[in-house]
Amino acid sequence: DIQMTxxxxxxxxxxxxxxxxxxxxxQGIRNDLGWYQQKPGKAPxxxxxxxxxxxxxxxxxxxxSGSGTEFTLxxxxxxxxxxxxxxxxxxxxxxxxxxxxxxxxxx
Amino acid sequence: ExxxxxxxxxxxxxxxxLRLSCAASGFSFSDYYMDWVRQAPGKGLExxxxxxxxxxxxxxxxxxxxxGRFTISRDDSKNSLHVQMNSLKTEDTAVYYxxxxxxxxxxxxxxxxxxxx
Numbered sequence: 072d073i074q075m076t077x078x079x080x081x082x083x084x085x086x087x088x089x090x091x092x093x094x095x096x097x098q099g100i101r102n103d104l105g106w107y108q109q110k111p112g113k114a115p116x117x118x119x120x121x122x123x124x125x126x127x128x129x130x131x132x133x134x135x136s137g138s139g140t141e142f143t144l145x146x147x148x149x150x151x152x153x154x155x156x157x158x159x160x161x162x163x164x165x166x167x168x169x170x171x172x173x174x175x176x177x178x
Numbered sequence: 179e180x181x182x183x184x185x186x187x188x189x190x191x192x193x194x195x196l197r198l199s200c201a202a203s204g205f206s207f208s209d210y211y212m213d214w215v216r217q218a219p220g221k222g223l224e225x226x227x228x229x230x231x232x233x234x235x236x237x238x239x240x241x242x243x244x245x246g247r248f249t250i251s252r253d254d255s256k257n258s259l260h261v262q263m264n265s266l267k268t269e270d271t272a273v274y275y276x277x278x279x280x281x282x283x284x285x286x287x288x289x290x291x292x293x294x295x
Contacts, residue, residue: 105282107223114275114285115223121281158223162281166241167213167225 073097073161077170083178090146092173094159099139103163106135106144109172110155118157119144149175180204180284182276187289194266194293200259200276200286208232208254211280214261216272217288226274229259244270266293 074097084090094104102122107115117126119135122142132147146153154177159170186198200212211234214226227240229250238250249262259276273288 107282109223114287116285117281117283120283126283160223160282165239167228167282169223169225172222 072166073100073164073168075159075161075168075170077159077173079173080171081174081176083176084149085178086149086151088149088178090149090153090175092144092157092159092175094137094142094144094170096140096142096161096163100161100163102138103161104135104137104142105160105162106133107158107160108153108155109158115158146175180278182278182284182286184274184276184286184289187274187291189292189294190266191295192266192268192293195262195264196266196291198261198263198274198289198291202257202259202276202278205278207252207257210278212252212259213277213282214250214259215275215277215282215285216270216291217275218269218272221272224272226261263291266291268293 076095078093104122106119108118109115118129118133122137123135134145136143156172156174158172181203183201190196211230213228216224216226227250229252230237247265252259271293273290275288276286278284
């Protein structure tokens with residue numbers, strides 16, 4: 072199984088901060104990775120697909136990068152509505168696996 | 179607009195069975211792979227399994243934790259996805275999400291399954 076190691080597990084940040092979340096795959100997954108945002112009591116929402124493509128309707132302050140084993144989700148200027156938990160997901164091989172999540176909290 | 183609506187969750191005793199359904203609308207259901215993903219209370223996301231489309235023989239894949247106990251099926255004539263869950267364990271307690279597509283692009287709101295005596 073491919074292990075997805077996400078870091079940090081949580082972070083505290085202020086509105087306007089630049090935030091970076093990392094995801095490392097235990098083996099190469101090309102660019103078969105998505106990033107998801109989940110708010111309490113809600114379903115996850117896809118933000119990024121193909122490691123770096125922005126989902127339609129998602130603000131441009133979100134961006135993704137990486138390929139192979141190292142991936143990054145960046146929020147260029149954190150907004151109040153961005154406080155949530157973020158997950159990466161690899162869909163390169165079975166079983167599909169998620170990172171353990173990064174909770175972004177208000178500082 | 180893509181809509182995925184799960185149903186069938188509830189309280190079941192360990193060793194029991196439950197069948198979840200997902201009603202899909204707003205897209206050509208028969209053309210899509212469909213997945214189930216679950217989330218235990220306060221925990222992260224866990225992939226459960228997949229149903230491929232007709233073109234790929236409706237074949238399925240499962241996580242090791244549910245293989246042999248869960249069976250995913252679909253009815254393209256009714257735009258519906260199902261998961262039959264047998265021999266349920268307390269660790270199967272979770273919100274179960276129906277998810278569209280090879281790249282997990284759209285999610286339902288989830289249905290809660292509680293396995294407890």
